[in-house]
Amino acid sequence: xxxxxxxxxxxxxxxxxxxxxxxxxxxxxxxxxxxxxxxxxxxxxxxxxxxxxxxxxxxxxxxxxxxxxxxxxxxxxxxxxxxxxxxxxxxxxxxxxxxxxxxxxxxxxxxxxxxxxxxxxxxxxxxxxxxxxxxxxxxxxxxxxxxxxxxxxxxxxxxxxxxxxxxxxxxxxxxxxxxxxxxxxxxxxxxxxxxxxxxxxxxxxxxxxxxxxxxxxxxxxxxxxxxxxxxxxxxxxxxxxxxxxxxxxxxxxxxxxxxxxxxxxxxxxxxxxxxxxxxxxxxxxxxxxxxxxxxxxxxxxxxxxxxxxxxxxxxxxxxxxxxxxxxxxxxxxxxxxxxxxxxxxxxxxxxxxxxxxxxxxxxxxxxxxxxxxxxxxxxxxxxxxxxxxxxxxxxxxxxxxxxxxxxxxxxxxxxxxxxxxxxxxxxxxxxxxxxxxxxxxxxxxxxxxxxxxxxxxxxxxxxxxxxxxxxxxxxxxxxxxxxxxxxxxxxxxxxxxxxxxxxxxxxxxxxxxxxxxxxxxxxxxxxxxxxxxxxxxxxxxxxxxxxxxxxxxxxxxxxxxxxxxxxxxxxxxxxxxxxxxxxxxxxxxxxxxxxxxxxxxxxxxxxxxxxxxxxxxxxxxxxxxxxxxxxxxxxxxxxxxxxxxxxxxxxxxxxxxxxxxxxxxxxxxxxxxxxxxxxxxxxxxxxxxxxxxxxxxxxxxxxxxxxxx
Numbered sequence: 245x246x247x248x249x250x251x252x253x254x255x256x257x258x259x260x261x262x263x264x265x266x267x268x269x270x271x272x273x274x275x276x277x278x279x280x281x282x283x284x285x286x287x288x289x290x291x292x293x294x295x296x297x298x299x300x301x302x303x304x305x306x307x308x309x310x311x312x313x314x315x316x317x318x319x320x321x322x323x324x325x326x327x328x329x330x331x332x333x334x335x336x337x338x339x340x341x342x343x344x345x346x347x348x349x350x351x352x353x354x355x356x357x358x359x360x361x362x363x364x365x366x367x368x369x370x371x372x373x374x375x376x377x378x379x380x381x382x383x384x385x386x387x388x389x390x391x392x393x394x395x396x397x398x399x400x401x402x403x404x405x406x407x408x409x410x411x412x413x414x415x416x417x418x419x420x421x422x423x424x425x426x427x428x429x430x431x432x433x434x435x436x437x438x439x440x441x442x443x444x445x446x447x448x449x450x451x452x453x454x455x456x457x458x459x460x461x462x463x464x465x466x467x468x469x470x471x472x473x474x475x476x477x478x479x480x481x482x483x484x485x486x487x488x489x490x491x492x493x494x495x496x497x498x499x500x501x502x503x504x505x506x507x508x509x510x511x512x513x514x515x516x517x518x519x520x521x522x523x524x525x526x527x528x529x530x531x532x533x534x535x536x537x538x539x540x541x542x543x544x545x546x547x548x549x550x551x552x553x554x555x556x557x558x559x560x561x562x563x564x565x566x567x568x569x570x571x572x573x574x575x576x577x578x579x580x581x582x583x584x585x586x587x588x589x590x591x592x593x594x595x596x597x598x599x600x601x602x603x604x605x606x607x608x609x610x611x612x613x614x615x616x617x618x619x620x621x622x623x624x625x626x627x628x629x630x631x632x633x634x635x636x637x638x639x640x641x642x643x644x645x646x647x648x649x650x651x652x653x654x655x656x657x658x659x660x661x662x663x664x665x666x667x668x669x670x671x672x673x674x675x676x677x678x679x680x681x682x683x684x685x686x687x688x689x690x691x692x693x694x695x696x697x698x699x700x701x702x703x704x705x706x707x708x709x710x711x712x713x714x715x716x717x718x719x720x721x722x723x724x725x726x727x728x729x730x731x732x733x734x735x736x737x738x739x740x741x742x743x744x745x746x747x748x749x750x751x752x753x754x755x756x757x758x759x760x761x762x763x764x765x766x767x768x769x770x771x772x773x774x775x776x777x778x779x780x781x782x783x784x785x786x787x788x789x790x791x792x793x794x795x796x797x798x799x800x801x802x803x804x805x806x807x808x809x810x811x812x813x814x815x816x817x818x819x820x821x822x823x824x825x826x827x828x829x830x831x832x833x834x835x836x837x838x839x840x841x842x843x844x845x846x847x848x849x850x851x852x853x854x855x856x857x858x859x860x861x862x863x864x865x866x867x868x869x870x871x872x873x874x875x876x877x878x879x880x881x882x883x884x885x886x887x888x889x890x891x892x893x894x895x896x897x898x899x900x901x902x903x904x905x906x907x908x909x910x911x912x913x914x915x916x917x918x919x920x921x922x923x924x925x926x927x928x929x930x931x932x933x934x935x936x937x938x939x940x941x942x943x944x945x946x947x948x949x950x951x952x953x
Contacts, residue, residue, distance in 0.1 A: 274580030275571030296548030306499030357707035373407035380487035470494035478542030520567030523554030685937025688919030786833030818850025842898035855882035
């Protein structure tokens with residue numbers, strides 16, 4: 245996505261002799277870049293889909309870089325990698341800093357406070373070109389902070405991959421040149437009969453060790469290895485593969501192979517016209533015909549990249565009917581010159597605008613306004629930031645000067661991010677240090693506190709701490725608790741007490757885990773050993789068509805573990821809440837799932853589920869205040885009027901049922917804040933802090949339901 249000028253060799257005097265080619269500006273490649281960014285912007289703003297335009301950007305960047313480095317080596321110029329990297333950063337980083345600073349300002353003005361830490365973390369990741377790895381980890385981590393609301397910086401994932409390749413690719417060029425030099429020395433005979441024979445041997449060696457052929461072999465190997473890896477990972481772990489640099493290297497390698505092969509490709513005029521238009525049609529239709537966001541970057545990504553390759557091969561067709569006439573159109577070429585800044589600006593403006601308006605997608609007029617604002621900011625950034633620094637000659641005279649400019653740019657962003665993060669940590673510490681009587685949480689709903697006002701205090705947990713509000717579990721299972729089935733490799737347990745009085749296994753999903761914030765401390769008091777077998781979005785119950793195959797397999801393995809280890813009791817969540825009516829139902833196959841345990845003499849505890857909402861509850865509070873009606877949902881729109889647990893009673897001996905909903909909802913309302921404590925960490929999970937305030941009530945009802953002492 246960098247604005248490297250599109251230069252190459254569309255027409256050569258001798259295509260068979262690349263060293264003698266003439267270089268020239270390629271306006272059609274700039275136009276291609278412009279169309280790619282328009283695809284990205286259009287699909288993001290109006291279609292809410294992935295277009296394949298980013299993949300074209302990646303191919304073009306490698307194509308242009310390979311042309312540049314190949315020319316340097318073949319002309320005998322030194323590569324000077326450190327200088328190259330510094331020059332590249334000087335060209336790319338200023339626009340990044342300006343955009344991220346703008347995003348930080350928009351974040352402070354528009355986004356709820358609980359999202360600030362995420363944006364600040366991503367600001368660092370964007371500056372250090374590691375955003376893709378950060379997003380990859382979040383994408384596959386079910387228990388990561390809720391990221392249903394798009395981040396205004398998440399589009400930096402592709403720039404991070406590009407930056408990593410900009411570091412790696414020059415090493416390939418330099419390594420190939422070094423290998424060529426070493427092989428020439430090894431193949432050169434120590435003595436030759438005469439000078440003419442020596443010259444002939446040198447020419448033969450040069451042909452055998454042609455730099456472009458060696459580069460092609462290297463990039464061909466990268467292409468095959470990365471594509472195979474990409475296909476495999478996309479099929480098995482697509483959420484992570486989408487952001488994985490290794491799964492994207494083949495797209496860069498394809499661009500490099502195209503640059504190396506281009507001087508030898510000489511299609512006729514008619515074929516150039518056909519290639520150009522076929523490539524353009526395939527490129528523009530990709531995002532409409534394919535589920536790009538769920539199938540990339542596997543073999544499906546060959547569609548847009550090969551389409552772009554066909555357009556580049558078509559080059560300057562020499563025909564008025566060629567697609568290059570369109571791509572060389574001055575406004576389109578000018579847009580290509582601003583494509584880097586346009587890509588940087590369009591996504592944060594879209595995210596901030598949607599969040600500010602409280603909508604999920606823009607209308608036609610709203611979208612046009614976002615695009616227009618993005619274009620204006622892109623032109624201003626290119627003209628007054630990127631271009632002046634690119635043409636500033638003072639830093640280019642000394643390597644250290646360039647380093648100073650880069651460091652100064654980085655400091656402009658690092659300073660406010662560091663100060664802001666420090667401030668958030670201080671606020672978090674201040675909120676956490678308040679006396680407990682100021683933040684009673686669930687205790688405010690106890691009968692003895694009915695009608696008593698809650699004292700004024702800072703709400704806890706502080707927004708910056710919300711990402712840490714998952715219930716703690718001490719660590720991986722050890723000793724005899726380690727499952728033999730690899731399906732259960734995520735088995736966790738609390739540290740076992742010195743004397744174990746009862747063994748409990750917790751089964752289910754994140755709604756079972758959240759209650760570990762109460763069950764864990766209670767277990768340590770009573771000497772209970774607690775093992776957890778949890779899988780995100782997989783409520784425990786018997787096999788059911790309402791669950792996916794992976795969940796059914798996990799539940800089957802969990803049940804086998806329980807029957808093998810024979811704990812004293814099993815803890816589960818016995819109902820299931822929904823966003824829409826019916827708001828609460830029985831868990832599919834629940835009784836069938838727990839009956840084998842009770843038949844084997846084990847006890848089962850089933851607790852009622854908590855409400856689920858359409859909005860992020862803490863963000864609602866931060867935007868509207870804790871007393872706003874939209875943050876205090878009616879009970880009848882959150883839980884069933886008659887508890888689904890009533891349908892279980894008397895059907896399975898040894899099943900004990902618990903209902904703590906009166907400490908989550910009260911007076912016909914399910915509030916977002918109770919006793920100065922956030923009840924929810926997102927739209928459906930209770931905060932660890934709130935569950936901890938329920939410990940006395942949880943213990944009392946657990947012991948009453950089971951008869952344990």
